[in-house]
Amino acid sequence: MRVVLDHVTKRFADVTAVSEFSATLEDGELVSLLGPSGCGKSTLLNMLSGILPVSGGRIYFDDQDVTGMPPEKRGIGLVFQNYALYPHMTVMGNICFPLETQRVPKAERIERANEIARLVHVDMLMNRKPSELSGGQQQRVAIARALVKNPRLLLLDEPLSNLDARLRLEMREEIRRIQQRTGVTTIFVTHDQEEALSISDRIVLMKAGVLQQNDLPQSLYNEPANQFVADFLGNPPINNLPGTVEDGAFVAADGKARCALPMLAGVENGRNVNLSVRSESFVLDENGPMACEVTRVYQMGKEEMAYLTFGGTDFRAYIDSEEGLRKGDAVRLSLKRRGVFLFDRETGERIR
Amino acid sequence: MKKNKQKPDRELVDRSFLARIEPYLYLLPFFLGIAVFTLYPVVNVVLMSFKEDYSYLTREFSQWGLANYDKVLSDPKFAQAVGNTLKYVLLVVPISTLISVIVANLLNQKLRFSALFQTAYFLPMVTSVTAVGLAWKLMYNKNFGIINYILSFFGIDKIPWLENAAWSIPSLVIFGVWNILPFTIILLLSGLQNIDPQYYTAARVDGSGSLRIFLRITVPLLAPTIFLVCIVNTISCFKVFSELYPLFNGKPGPFYNLYTVVYYIRYAMMENRKYGVAAAAAIVLFGFIFVFTMIQRVVQSWMSARKR
Numbered sequence: 229m230r231v232v233l234d235h236v237t238k239r240f241a242d243v244t245a246v247s248e249f250s251a252t253l254e255d256g257e258l259v260s261l262l263g264p265s266g267c268g269k270s271t272l273l274n275m276l277s278g279i280l281p282v283s284g285g286r287i288y289f290d291d292q293d294v295t296g297m298p299p300e301k302r303g304i305g306l307v308f309q310n311y312a313l314y315p316h317m318t319v320m321g322n323i324c325f326p327l328e329t330q331r332v333p334k335a336e337r338i339e340r341a342n343e344i345a346r347l348v349h350v351d352m353l354m355n356r357k358p359s360e361l362s363g364g365q366q367q368r369v370a371i372a373r374a375l376v377k378n379p380r381l382l383l384l385d386e387p388l389s390n391l392d393a394r395l396r397l398e399m400r401e402e403i404r405r406i407q408q409r410t411g412v413t414t415i416f417v418t419h420d421q422e423e424a425l426s427i428s429d430r431i432v433l434m435k436a437g438v439l440q441q442n443d444l445p446q447s448l449y450n451e452p453a454n455q456f457v458a459d460f461l462g463n464p465p466i467n468n469l470p471g472t473v474e475d476g477a478f479v480a481a482d483g484k485a486r487c488a489l490p491m492l493a494g495v496e497n498g499r500n501v502n503l504s505v506r507s508e509s510f511v512l513d514e515n516g517p518m519a520c521e522v523t524r525v526y527q528m529g530k531e532e533m534a535y536l537t538f539g540g541t542d543f544r545a546y547i548d549s550e551e552g553l554r555k556g557d558a559v560r561l562s563l564k565r566r567g568v569f570l571f572d573r574e575t576g577e578r579i580r
Numbered sequence: 581m582k583k584n585k586q587k588p589d590r591e592l593v594d595r596s597f598l599a600r601i602e603p604y605l606y607l608l609p610f611f612l613g614i615a616v617f618t619l620y621p622v623v624n625v626v627l628m629s630f631k632e633d634y635s636y637l638t639r640e641f642s643q644w645g646l647a648n649y650d651k652v653l654s655d656p657k658f659a660q661a662v663g664n665t666l667k668y669v670l671l672v673v674p675i676s677t678l679i680s681v682i683v684a685n686l687l688n689q690k691l692r693f694s695a696l697f698q699t700a701y702f703l704p705m706v707t708s709v710t711a712v713g714l715a716w717k718l719m720y721n722k723n724f725g726i727i728n729y730i731l732s733f734f735g736i737d738k739i740p741w742l743e744n745a746a747w748s749i750p751s752l753v754i755f756g757v758w759n760i761l762p763f764t765i766i767l768l769l770s771g772l773q774n775i776d777p778q779y780y781t782a783a784r785v786d787g788s789g790s791l792r793i794f795l796r797i798t799v800p801l802l803a804p805t806i807f808l809v810c811i812v813n814t815i816s817c818f819k820v821f822s823e824l825y826p827l828f829n830g831k832p833g834p835f836y837n838l839y840t841v842v843y844y845i846r847y848a849m850m851e852n853r854k855y856g857v858a859a860a861a862a863i864v865l866f867g868f869i870f871v872f873t874m875i876q877r878v879v880q881s882w883m884s885a886r887k888r
Contacts, residue, residue, distance in 0.1 A: 279781055300787035312778040316800040325796075326786035377786070 229290055229380040229413050230255050231276070236285035238271050238437075245271040246437045249285070253430070258407050258414045260424035263434035264460070269417045272434070273383050276415065278302050289380060300329075302381070305374030305412075309386045311366045313358035319345070319369050320354040326377040344376045348406060364395045371403070375410060382407070382414040388423060400427050421461050425449070433457055450566065455576035458504050458569055464533075467543035469503040470573060478503050480539020487517035489563065491570060495579060499572070506567030507533070510545035516562030525553050536561075629859035636855045648860035657847075658861060661839035662868075667749060668840065669817040669872075672756045676764055677809055679757065684768035685798065705762040713826030716755050717742065720827070748833045756823050760816065764809050771805030772798070807880045811873055818869050821846065841865045 231253040238246040246268040253259045261269040274280040276287065278299035286295045294302050313322050323341040332340070345351040348368040358366055367387060374382055387403065388396045404427045407414045418424050424431050425445045433440045433448060433456075441453040452458035458466050471480045473495045477488040495501070523542065524535040532549045535542060536559070545561070547553055570579040628634055629648050631641035652658050687698055704712065719725050720741035728738045741751040775798065783793045799806075821842035824832060832838045832847075839847070841861065849858035 277785060279785070299785045304785065306782070306785045308778055308782060310776075310778065312776065312782040314779060314782075314797065316803075325783070325788075329787040329789075329792060373786075 230288075231381060231413060231415075232286075232288040233272075233276075234286045234288065236272070236275060236287060237283050238268070238275060238280065239283040244437055246275070249434075249437070249439050251432055251439060251442050253413065253415065253432075255413055256411050257429040258404065258416060258427060260428040260431045261415060261417045261434065262421060262424040262431050262460075263419065263440075265419050267434045268437035269419075269434050270385055271437075273385055273415065273417050276381070277304050277306050277383055303377075303379050305377065305379035305382045307367075307370045307374045307382070307384045307387050310390060311358075311370040313366055313369055313373070315358050318355050318357055319350060319361070322358070322369055323372050323376050326373060330377060340376055341372075344372045347375075347409060348372045348402070363391050364399055367391065367399055368402070371406060375406070375412070379412060382412045384414065384416045386417050386419070388418070388420075396423075403427065422463070425461070433460065435460075452569060452578065454578055455502060455504070455571040458571065462506060464507050464544050466569075467505050467507065467545075468571075469505070469538060469541050469543060471501060471503060471539065473497060473499045473501055480541060482540040485519065485539030487519075489517065491568065495570070499579075500574060501579065502571045502573050504569045504571055505543070505563060507544045508546050509564040509567035510547070510561045511564060512547060512551055512559060513562035514560055516560040518561040518563075520559055520561055522553050522555055522557040522559060524555060625859045625862055628856055629863045631856050634856040636853070641856070648854075648856040649864070651854075651857050652860045652864060657839055658841075658844055660837075661841045661844040664749070664838055665818060665820060665840045665842075665868075668753060668756065668820050669814055671749075671753045672760065672817050672820075673810060673813045675753070676757045676760045676813060677806065680761055680764040680768050680809065681799070681802070681806065683761070684765050684772055685794070687765065687769055688772045701765055702762045704759060705766075709759060709822045710826045712759070713755065713823060716758075717827050720751055742827060743834055745833065745835050745837045748828070748838050752820075752824060752827065752838065755827065756817065756820065759823055760813055764813060767809050767812070768802065768805055771802050775801045803883070807876065811876050814872050814876065815869050818865060818872070841868070 233249055233251045236246060236249045237244065249272060261272060263269050271280060275282050278294070278297060278301075282295060286293055288294065289302065314325065317325065320338070320341055323345060324337045327337040327340060342351060342354070345354060348371050350365060350368045350372060353361060353365060353369075358369070361369065367390075370387075371384075384403070388399055391399060400423055403414075403416070416424075416428065425448075428445055430442065431445050431448050432442045435456050441448055441457050443451070443453075448457060449461050452461065455468075459468070469478075469480060471478050473479070473492055474486070474497055476490075476492045476495075477486050478492060478501075479486045489503075518538055520536040520538045522534055522536055526533040526535075527549065528546075530549065531546045532551075532553065534545050534547045534553055536545060537543075553559065571577065572579055630644050630646070632643050632645045632647045634641040683701065687694060687701065691697070719727050722728060722738050722740050722743060725741070727741065728736075731739065739747060741747050779797050779801070780793055783797050788796070819842050820840050824838060824840060824843060828834060828838065832840070832843045842865070845858045845861045845865070848854045848861060
């Protein structure tokens, strides 16, 4: 099912949690809603589920306007952050509960519950209570309960945040597998960029209730729309070198260090910018434009993580360990084409 | 060196001895109170119930025996008292529990003025039963009482709440329910507030209406609290006395028809000076409460076992 959000807005007493949010999610996609905590992604999810009414804008499922529709009519499956499995019911009871309200006959309920339980691999736990399950198993049951009524849209609210690191990896693969088997359009809320990058068809990145970028995972990383997107994605975080532009050259914050870069050709003089470079986009080059000093070097196997300084700003770069850098070395670097961006320092907007 | 080594060792022993008795010292004042005012009387009552022809003043008795129990169990007044008490328990406990579950649910909603409602419902808790009983006596008044006045709007004739033997049980039960509600509601409300609201959201997203959510989610999750409330209220209802006393001018009902077990105990002691009989009746009451509580516990464990 295709989901269209048209200028959706949510205002609480004096805060705007989601502002003029517009996006289209295609049928069968797994979309991550990504952003720091408090950015409005859970609010947006609750508006999609119908738990929270919108303050403005429309929501469409396919061609149907569902903006004012109550949650039970929307045909959604919802997986809560802490699963919210009914503690007094068995796994079977939990999975059957949504069908009970749809007045599905008992024999069919049990058949469908068993079928979905096999899909998420909890079919051997049907008679257990939630308290007798591990975190990962509870997660699977919660997904089964959300899927058993064949929802048009599956919503997952930070589903992995209560799991330990290993289970998190395992369950994210599982969610991907189950989503692809059922083909249900899925929205996955997370604040973890790695999670979003690894399982999504598409990532919607939010900040303070405002859509920042809605794109393919690799495009989000390789072509960030603004400073926030560039800062949010990537580990280690992107290096931001503040400075100004003078005659096609970048002048660092100390006003002395400068380097000429072809990408600065069209930028007007005196503009305050951030030269933002991913750590993997530096290359040691005797003739490179950046004269830097090495302040620290960490061995990381095949590569080294070097801490360098340019015009008074420290940054990190991956350097091939065969180069044998030492603390205090003066080196020259050039920049690759990929992973190098220029942002306006006031507005954060990308300068192309 | 040796001295230094020994000294802390001895300190350690001394301190651990002090540390061992310290908690008991803190408990001592409270324990003394319990011992003097609860444990000693309890033991004494048990002994007294077996002393025949016991005189409270001289502390003399003719012999050990079961004569007191024989008197209690063959006294038609006691049989009537047990009957009334059972009626009271079997009416007040279910009615008050049912009303409390509903009211607690309403109070648990995010309503406007909910603080006001909560205060109104909890007010009876801080009032004296006897004082409020006198107020109820006025409200129950056949000719001037507000209850009959309100009922007159619905075309209902004056009801002789306190003057008629048949109406005296309902009057007592209504007052008893009202009196027990606040405590019951507080317990149930705290039970409700322990239920994660996400279960309600989950059930709603799954398409459940309010009634289904109430029956399938709220009540099962509240069941432990409901059982607790039933047990506590059963115990307190078996001891019904202070509700009765002010309503009928200190008489057990208009025609001495509303003896309860505790009223019987008081009657045996204060009016008949038969302390042994009163003690025996108290032990029988204890037996009733014990049996009822056990039945409830067995039912509860059977039900929670069945749900698994």
